[in-house]
Amino acid sequence: MPLAPGRMLTPRLENTLPFTPSEVRHAVESMPSGKCSTKDKLVEEDVKACGHPLYVALARRFTRHVEES
Numbered sequence: 001m002p003l004a005p006g007r008m009l010t011p012r013l014e015n016t017l018p019f020t021p022s023e024v025r026h027a028v029e030s031m032p033s034g035k036c037s038t039k040d041k042l043v044e045e046d047v048k049a050c051g052h053p054l055y056v057a058l059a060r061r062f063t064r065h066v067e068e069s
């Protein structure tokens with residue numbers, strides 16, 4: 001996935017392409033409706049309802065997780 005012109009990566013992310021909120025949104029939209037995957041009974045509709053602010057937070061967290069692995 002090419003980076004947008006002028007997009008700068010932090011030194012720690014040189015070898016890691018960051019996750020983007022749009023990638024998270026696409027993954028959430030691909031989830032089957034009404035399915036619970038954990039004991040907390042969180043369904044994809046709940047995640048979708050949080051929208052863009054959650055996608056941004058998750059993208060940052062996923063990128064940090066990969067970076068620290």
